[in-house]
Amino acid sequence: MSIKSLLAKPFAYFTYLSVKKWADKPIKTQDKVFQDLINQAKDTQFGKDHKFSEIQTYEQFVAQVPIRDYEDLKPYVERVVAGESDILWPEKPLYFAKTSGTTSGAKYIPITKESMPNHIKAARNAILMYINETGNSSFVNGKMIFLQGSPILTTQNGIQLGRLSGIVAHYVPKYLQKNRMPSWETNCIEDWETKVEAIVDETVDQDMSVISGIPSWVQMYFERLQKRTGKPVGELFKNFNLFIYGGVNYEPYRAKFENLIGRKVDSIELYPASEGFFAFQDRQKEKGMLLQLDSGMFYEFVEADSFFKEHPKRITIKDVKVGVNYVMLISTNAGLWCYNIGDTVQFTSTQPYRIIVSGRIKHFISGFGEHVIGKEVEYALQEAIVTGNARVSEFTVAPQITPESGLPYHEWFIEFEQEPDDIHAFAYKIDQALQQQNSYYLDLIEGKVLQPLKITKVQNNGFQEYMKSIGKLGGQNKLPRLSNDRKIANALQKYIVGK
Template structure:
């Protein structure tokens, strides 16, 4: 055994002991974090605006700090971008994680020196938790690949700015960097297909033991290797034993991914976000991900079915129940306050607190990590209809096509009932795709990197949506087909109403 695998075991035992300690006192851990956050930020612009000096408990905090999305936080971020200090958190952020917005365009999520360990240590602890539970540490002596965005960073107001995965790449621990792949130079390549070929060149003859990345990107990596070698991944990387993933729902990819590998390997699911590392899988035997209650984030939970009320309840960790959908609200040492993460979770255990990610508070598509929301597809459609005034639609919905049966690349499939068809459907598709790319930078990145191909339009016959709802027993009332969904349950039924002529 190598020195990494040997030394990891006592370190893993130490981290496990620390985790058990705070997990046994979840309410106390969260109360201490809330008090620390308020005390530290009381003299910031945000703290002064919201009376932090007068806050003594969570009830005071709820009265003083409303739930916000990025658009409502944006004026404070704008002050930081103008060069101000002590705005959301003392000093200036160390980084801005640049991510796709909705009405806000590009979002700049602050990462401070205090919040950075949440991202770095949580990823590390996910691996150490696995080592402690299983005793398997040999993977640390092999080569590790982290498929991520470019680590190249820009500067905004004197603050390093880039994708979260690129920022984190700069903080891989030294004891892992020497066996990390791909090289920094390869990671900086923008075009995904070119980058992927270079990654394969660098890894194909190495002893790869851990592979980490968003499932569709990893699948493309596996497909290219199989095409080049004619072998399953298990025969190319004989010591590959651990797959780490996060960012999208894994289920649509599971069967094909493990078929490509050709054997069973252990896996670790993580729940990272630009706003914070929320949870990770701490057990190969228990359901759910361990919610990180001692990592600089104070959590609040709003029952998803009450989220859009004028004054919904904001629950603390001690007030939640299992098997209830909650919207996740975070307050953190990155300077995020009452921040609606947009995700919904369910608790599957309260001893310790483990969660599963159940979806988004609104309908969305993120089968490939693009986070496309209803507002974006509706705006793209409106813009396209303006450019093609002869076209008229009755209804439409959008779904991902992860594994097209005709062998084409994955794409978004738009099922549209036109009352009047565009005179040039190809031009309409092009305009619609360009509009969505402009509205959503993640979607644009996926097309630029050849992860997705241009969207497909499937024209549906007249009365398709009405007939579908009738067949589902949902015609009338307030029932309607969602604008978009992250699976093919609806699309799989609606496509039966395809227009024949």
């Protein structure tokens, strides 16, 4: 055992004790975060506009600070982008994480000197908690790859701009630098397909032990490795035993990944975003990710079913319930206030507080009031995969409200790596699993308002070609699981099998 892997274990245990300290006192921890945020921001422009100096209780905060999305916060953000200080948070932010928005154009999410360390600390702690639980630290001796965006940053009015993963690349600890891949030069390649080929060139003969990234893009990397060598990834990288991922649910990809790797490997799920690092998987055998309550972020929740009402009820962690679908709101030491990040979550535990990401508040199907969410379709597909002898590369779902004949239905666009033995039985299994989870969908099927779902097969690499066609291949870009319209469905028509 190397010195590095030997030292990792006591460091991991120290981290476990540190995390347990605040996780065991969640309400007290969040109360302190709330007070600190209000006190630190009371003299900012936002703090003055919302009378932070008068706020003593959470109830006052609710009365004075409304729910906002990016478009609502944009007037403040634009002042910061223009170079003004003390607008949303004291001084100027260190960075803007630049993301592509669908309605607002480019989004500029502030990252401050207070918030930046939490992005790094949470990712590190996720790995250390895994080491403490499993005793496995051998992987720290091998090479590690993090598939991410370019680390090249630009500067505007004294603030650096870039993608979150590119910003984080500047903070890789020195003790990991020589183990980290790909090279800086390769990481700077903007074109994703060119970048993946360069990563394959650099890693194909290395001792890779940890691989991290969004599953859909890691899958592309694995496929290129297999195409290049004709070998499963696990045979190329004999010491590869830990996959770290975030961004999308891994379960729909798991069967294909295990086929590409040739064996099972441990995995750690993360919940990072430009707005903050919200949660990570702290236990291998427990469902959900540990909500980061001590990371400069104050959380509020609104039941998703009532979110679009005029005055939806906001609650804190002390009032949440397991299994309820919530919209998550955050106030942070980066200057976001009662900010709707667009995700919906469900608590799997309140001792400690663990969550799963159930979908996006704007990504659902409810053409007839069924309100089918991402978690439900992913679970239903997984149920069919388990019994249908199939492997799925990618999928998305859209409503077909005006079919040429018959009742409306949900259309599932699926790219199979291995087609099921019986496609009709596969579709039936998905539909039954969806009915079991969503009573509204069940009622619509039984009431003959909807007919059971239909599967449309997408060509090999069809989804990659679609993402490429809209300029969103690779990096942090993710295909929406659900749409409430036919925009994606119509664009996919050119990639349909048989067309």
